[in-house]
Amino acid sequence: MATRVRSYSKINLGLAIGPARADGFHALTTLYQTLDLHDVVTVTARQAASTRLTLTSNHPRVPLDGRNTAWKIVEKCLERLGVAAEVEVLIEKSLPIQGGMGAGSANAAAALIALERELGVALPGTERLELAAAVGSDVPLFLLGGAVLGLGRGEQVVPLPDMPPTACLVVVPNVGVSTPQAFRDWDTLAAGDGLTPSVEHDRLMKLSLAYASLYAEPGTSGIVRNLSPEKKQGDSDDVQGGVRNDLAENTLLSLVRTGVENDFEKVVFPAYPSLRETKRLLMGTDSEAPALYAALSGSGSALFGLYRSDAEARIAQQRVQSAVTQAGVRTLLTETLPRAAYWERMFAG
Structure with a gap:
């Protein structure tokens, strides 16, 4: 077997x-x-x-x-x-x-x-x-x-602590990014900006504390923002406006407020301007379906956006597809996968 x-x-x-x-x-x-x-x-x-x-x-x-x-x-x-x-x-x-x-x-x-x-x-x-x-x-x-x-x-x-499943759009460009080169470029940038090892270490420690604290917020405060009038905490319905999406949005907005970013963007985007433009399209700040958050994943070249609903993620997909003209660019609709679901779905039979 x-x-x-x-x-x-x-x-x-x-x-x-x-x-x-x-x-x-x-x-x-x-x-x-x-x-x-x-x-x-x-x-x-x-x-x-x-x-x-x-x-x-x-x-x-x-x-x-x-x-x-x-x-x-x-x-x-x-x-x-x-x-x-x-x-x-x-x-x-x-x-x-x-x-x-x-x-x-x-x-x-x-x-x-x-x-x-x-x-x-x-x-x-x-x-x-x-x-x-x-x-x-x-x-x-x-x-x-x-x-x-x-x-x-x-x-x-x-x-x-996990946030509920959140609609996600992944864009896979037709360019490859060398991770070793991205690290070398970062070292050059950090040296030019005067980031000493002690300063960088302190920055990492502060960020790790910020991550840990914001992920505790939804589960400890007991407060869920923007519930529709007919919804109450504990309702099982997962439609937009229900508990699942509000908790996810709370966590993501708290994440954004920490100033979270991917340092690789500072060296990858200047080398690959098309990736910066793709992130802008994912964000869709002035559109009908703006992202809660968007970023480069790792050193790239894939980028992602997180959205309030599957419908808004599909609108964002259409926005990216209509604007990106390069051949070979893939757009993939998916969702974040909490730990329990990760293991429940692990074995494919």
Whole structure:
């Protein structure tokens, strides 16, 4: 029997870059949020006298050897378990490659989850997170799902209270952004702006506190803004104007008030002006369907906007599609995926 797992994507609601560390990585503070957009990872495994790993994919750009994070995590998991096995991994791609949505890291987490189910044995929780961090900075967040605070180089993860599902429009441009080059450009910019390591560190700490505090607000205040007269807190109806969307809007507006942004925009947008214009279209400030928030995800090149309703997200999609003339640009309607739904929908059968 094979195990099929949905490999969900993420966006960065905010990302602050700190100083370069001795190991070559940069300190980060980021707010991850999983999305319903996903690949599918299928794993077949059985214990054997020796380990043999085969990886296939429907996408020609997916590496099928030790360069792949899914390959790496399967190998390392078997080593830690002390198990030899014949393992086949199939990655069915729908998500953009190198788009800033964590697709490769999500594939690795999905492969680990499926492998453990196939073998009927699992690593302890802390060891799973350590293994995930050793494979990639974004991998641990996909062992949590929902809203996640990322520290360190992004691999130190803290689950945050979830906001309700929120309509989201993702735009995948036809350009690629080099993450290493984006970090180098940031270092040049930071040096020119006089951002010392201590100043950058203080900035990261303040931002992490702001993230944690704003995510507690909707659940602790007991106040929900803008409820329609016929709606009361606790009503189950999820239509626009109900509790779900008001809580989401409250959280997002609180997020915006923290001054949250993605530092990568400061170096990526000057290099790729079309991405700045795409963000402007997503925001739609003077339109009938403005975004609650829009930003670059990771180092890009994918961008996203969050909206009050599915209908407004569709209007924003039409706005972007009518204005963007470059070939190969994709617009994807989806929604944010809270932690409970993330795990309920994980296994694809």
